[in-house]
Amino acid sequence: MTPFPQPTPNPRPRRVLIIAAHPDDAEFMAGGTLARWHAQGASIHYLVVTDGTAGSRDPQMTPARLAAIRREEQINAARIIGCEDVCFLGYTDGRVEPTIQLRFDIARVIRQVRPDVVIAQDPQFRYGPTYINHPDHRAVADAALAAIMPIANTRLAALELIDEGLEPHDVSEVYLSGPVNPTVWIPLSAADLERKIAALREHKSQMGDWDPEAMVREWAAFAAQRARGRHRL
Numbered sequence: 362m363t364p365f366p367q368p369t370p371n372p373r374p375r376r377v378l379i380i381a382a383h384p385d386d387a388e389f390m391a392g393g394t395l396a397r398w399h400a401q402g403a404s405i406h407y408l409v410v411t412d413g414t415a416g417s418r419d420p421q422m423t424p425a426r427l428a429a430i431r432r433e434e435q436i437n438a439a440r441i442i443g444c445e446d447v448c449f450l451g452y453t454d455g456r457v458e459p460t461i462q463l464r465f466d467i468a469r470v471i472r473q474v475r476p477d478v479v480i481a482q483d484p485q486f487r488y489g490p491t492y493i494n495h496p497d498h499r500a501v502a503d504a505a506l507a508a509i510m511p512i513a514n515t516r517l518a519a520l521e522l523i524d525e526g527l528e529p530h531d532v533s534e535v536y537l538s539g540p541v542n543p544t545v546w547i548p549l550s551a552a553d554l555e556r557k558i559a560a561l562r563e564h565k566s567q568m569g570d571w572d573p574e575a576m577v578r579e580w581a582a583f584a585a586q587r588a589r590g591r592h593r594l
Contacts, residue, residue, distance in 0.1 A: 369545070374398055374534070378406045378476035380467060380505040382497040383454060384413040384435035385564040390538035391480050392442055392557030393549040393581070398478075399443030400552070406474045407439050407447040408467065410501045415454035416567055430566050438563035441556055446474075457496070459484075459503040467508035468519060472527035481505040483537040502537070509535060546588035554581055 377398055381387040387395070387407055399405050413431035414424035432449060439447050450466050457463070471479070484502035486494050511518040514531045536545065549557075554577060561573040 373401050374403050374476075374478040376404045376406070376474065376476045377478045377480065378408060378471065378474050379480040380408045380410070380501065382410050382457065382482070382495065382501040383416065384409055384411075384431040385438070385561070385567050386482075386498070387435075388438055388442070388557060388560045388564070390482060391536070392560050393553040393577075394480070394536075394547045395442045395444070396556035396560075397547065397549055397553045403478075405439075405442060405444040405446075406476065407435070407444050408450070408470050409435060409447060410450045410463070410467075411452045411454040411457060411497060412449070413454050427566065431564075434564045434566060438560040441560040441563065443556075455497060457500040459500045459507065463501075463504040464508045464512050465519065465521070467505055468512035469522060469525070469527060471508060471513040471532065472522055472530050475530045477533040478536065479505070479509060479532045479534075480536045480538060483540040485541045486539055506535070543587070546584050548585075548588075549581060554578065 377395065379387045379391060379395060381390060387409070395405050412424075412428040413435075414428050416431065417427050435449075436447055439445070448470055450463075452463070482498050482502040482505075484499050484506065487499065488494060509532050512522075513519075514529050516523065516529050519529075558574050558577050561577070562568065
């Protein structure tokens with residue numbers, strides 16, 4: 362039986378769309394990779410599904426105020442990565458379901474941006490040793506994959522989008538961040554990691570006094586170790 366070839370990452374994507382549930386998710390998911398691809402000439406685009414209004418335990422905070430804060434933080438963080446195009450869908454934080462409406466909203470952005478690469482999360486990832494995956498992450502990931510195919514790329518699946526003047530678009534490659542079964546590791550430079558860390562630090566409403574640098578460098582070292590192990594097989 363002939364084994365499937367090992368997938369290799371796109372060395373130079375032209376246009377990248379990252380689909381994230383909350384403000385700050387994109388930087389955690391793939392901030393270093395986005396920074397690397399931007400440095401190589403890629404156009405980077407963000408799609409943030411929720412308003413981020415559940416991300417506070419401060420009794421004095423209001424949803425409207427937090428939404429405005431997190432929107433500004435996300436725009437500033439994206440700019441560090443190299444992205445000037447951040448689309449906010451404004452779904453209520455913590456209440457996302459993978460509905461047909463959400464699929465259409467994501468597919469609409471895919472048809473507008475027309476990326477060759479999409480980054481999303483893995484809808485199958487539910488928990489780790491010290492972490493329960495947020496249900497919004499799973500819902501948005503599920504809807505994103507369903508939006509990529511068939512709604513974004515099939516004409517008769519979304520005549521409503523045709524009526525809006527949005528022709529179908531095929532995404533060439535899809536990358537899942539934090540996958541249950543990883544198959545690809547993107548090599549990052551020191552500069553890529555520095556931009557990821559700097560972008561994460563913009564999310565002050567979520568970080569508080571915690572600095573993400575140690576965690577980012579630990580993740581990077583772990584990924585590099587896993588990548589070396591895969592190449593030895």
